[in-house]
Amino acid sequence: MLLSVMSNRVDGIVREMTSTLLRASRSAVIASARDMSCAIVTGDNELLASAESLPVHIFGSHLQTISMQQLHPDLAEGDAFLHNDPYMGNTHPADHTILIPVFFDGEHMFTVCSKAHQADTGNATPTTYAPYAKDVYEEGGLIFPCVRVQRNFTMVEDIVRMCRRRIRVPDQWYGDFLAAIGSCRVGERRLIEFCKKYGKDKVKTFIKQWLDYSERRATQAIKQLPRATIKHTGAHDPIPGLPQGIPINCTIDIDPDEGQIVIDLRDNIDCVPNGFNVCEACSINNSIAGVMNCLDPDIPRSGGIFRRVKVLLRDGGVIGRTTFPFSASIATTNVGDRLVNLTQSAMAQLGDGYGLAEGGVGMGAGWAVVSGKDFRHNGEPYINQIFVGGNGGPASPTSDGWLTYGIPVAAGLIYRDSIELLEVKHPLHMKSMRIQPGTSAPGKFRGAPGAELIYGPKKDTMTVAIPCDGQEFPPKGVNGGHDSPGARTFKVNLDGSEERLPGVTQIDLVPGEWLRGIDNSGGGYGHPFDRDPDRVLYDVAEKWETIERARDIYGVDVREDKSSQLGFAIDYPATTARRAALMGHAHD
Structure with missing residues (x-):
């Protein structure tokens, strides 16, 4: 009983951290879309609690706390660190993570983590996604390899000045930065109260028992699976320089006797000279997320899982440990989305009742980064990623796909923007948004349909950056289920004519021009005749x-x-x- 009470208490702390970050932040990408996550990691670097955080963000949190301890052996109460380095455990440079070590009776007991996708990080182009940057230098964004930003609870203003000088919307960034620090300080205070209430020894016992419990639950779930070695392949859409797309390979070994799953991602091509490389954290969290999507959903998402689900990576792979200075600008999406889909659909090879179809991929028109000058505010610059996309969710062995799924890496946890608030915050007009009848991928259980949306600038030119996937290789169905019809993006010209755009593109729209996007549906599960x-x-x-x-x-x-x-x-x-x-x- 006490184990349950204490586990719910730490989850409650994560939720309070999340609420603080959500309510105190300034950018719409955080405050409206909730593209952020909070977690608690133990002092010896095991994920303890994550509540309802995004899998793509939190499964690698322990990698960041490891780098924090390696770089800063002089950790002390009052410290805070800014960490967005994908070569040292972060997801991609756009995800700024604040790490704060929590001390009790002089001992480092926990690290609290608040990670948030930024509206701008100083990239060479006005977007936090740089798909065609051949290396980190061309990407251009600021990268902080776990840099101390507070010491003895006092801000290191040098770092703040650096960010304010380089980021296009400095006041907005600074508000988000303070919100993330505030979120972590709330978590720090609550964990100290937690330790005072139960005492250090009982808290340490709880940590061990909770991680062991998570491991036991994962073991039990794996023991119910058939023994199998599954080889599965997929690919990201073609891009310049890779006309056949980016191939993705995985091998999944399921050993029910040992209660262990090994995901081998070493058989993939080398890093590519663009931003599509999937770094270590994203390779781990996206492949594990795909497997966990197919197991008991009540298994606690903690470090105990990593004892039972292992991921094998190699240095220098497009999926693996990205080699500096190759860019990992869009590691969290695109190929990362494909990795979630690949592992969960591989599990469907075990037979009817196992695995999932592939979910809608690609951040199309409804997930674009929009930027320009706001005529309503004296021409001040604006930049933000919008979240009004309509990718459909994958069908499962027991249910149809989830309509407001989003993208695989987010597991349906990112919020959709309010159209009204979106138009208030930015000088754009959303002309229409509708579900597309007949776009569901058929099956015994169907994938959720895709959506169409049309929008454009109210006045002055608007730059739109779209890192869309799923147009050439749409999400697949499994076990007889049909594939998605695929995504499309069009520019509607002043005369009403349309031109098809590449999936990954950046364009300027003038008033009177529109962007029309059609998102992917999810894949179907089982044969349609069985519906x-x-x-x-x-x-x-x-x-x-x-x-x-x-x-x-x-x-x-x-x-x-x-x-x-x-x-x-x-x-x-x-x-x-x-x-x-x-x-x-x-x-x-």
Whole structure:
């Protein structure tokens, strides 16, 4: 009972840290979209608690605290560190992490971590994603390899001045910086209160027991899986210099007797001369997240998992430990999203009832970084990533995909921007946003559909940077489920004509021009002929699906029927005959 009480208390501390960061920050990417995470790591560098933080952010938190201890053997109460170095345990340079060691009775008991994606980090171009930067120098952003920003609770103003000089929106950044420090100081105070209440010895016992409990739960879940060695491949869309895309390979060894899973990512190409490299933290957290998506969701997300799920990496791989000075600018998304999809869909090879389909990938038009001059505020610069994308979630063995899924690395935890607030904060107009009927990937359980959105500048030129994936190689279904139809991005010109844009692109829009984006759906799970006809009927009535696709893909004869409560009805004899005919044709 006490173990449960204490574990909920530390989770509560993480949630209070999260609430502080969310409410005190200034940029929309944090305050509105919640692209941030908080965690507590033990003094000996094991992830203890993360509550509802993003998997892409927190599974590698212990790597950052390791580098903090290696670089600063003189850790002391009152210290705070800024760490965004992807070569030393961070995710990518846009994720600024504040680390604060927590001392009790002179002993380093915990480290509290607040990580937040920044609206701007001083990149050479106005975006925190630099997909085509051939190295970190061309990327241009500020990188802080675990630099002390407070000593004895006093700010190191040299670092603050450096950031204010280089970042395009210095006041906004400084507000977010203070919010992250405040978040960590709240966590520090609450953990000291926690230690005072229970005493150091009982807290240490709790830490050991909680991590052991997490390990036992992971072990039990793995022991229920079949023994298997799964090899699986995928790829990111083609990009300049890589016309076949970025291939991704993984091998998953499941040993139920030992209760262990080993994910081998060493068979991947070398680092590429652009920002698509996936650093150590993202290689670990995205592959483990994909596996954990397929196990008991109640397993505590703590360091105990890492004892049972191992990840093998190599130095210098596009997935692995990125070699300096290769850029890892978009390590958290793109290839990282593909890695989540690859590992979770690999688990579907175990058979029906296992794994997941692939979720919608690619930060398309609805995830773009927009920037320019704001005519409403004396031409002051603005820059922010918007979060109104509509990627659909993957189908599972038991349910349809999640409509507001987002992207695989975020696990549905990032908030969607309010359209009204988005238009208040930035000089843009959102013309329309709608679900696209008939874009769900069919299956026994279908992927969630993609969405279309159209927006443009109110006045003056607006720069839009889009790191979209999933246009050439859309998310895949599993076990007979269909693939997504894929994403598309278009520029709508002044005369109303449209031109198709590359997936990863940066363009300038003048007033009267629009950006139209269509996001990916998630992949389907299982064969469409196995879908309950009543589910197909409901999908047609709710306009998720069309009558034509119900007939041609699902083999369900749905007809309009005004006497029915749904306005549609199924002709069951015709459905039985149609499915039999379609299945016979498929076998032929």
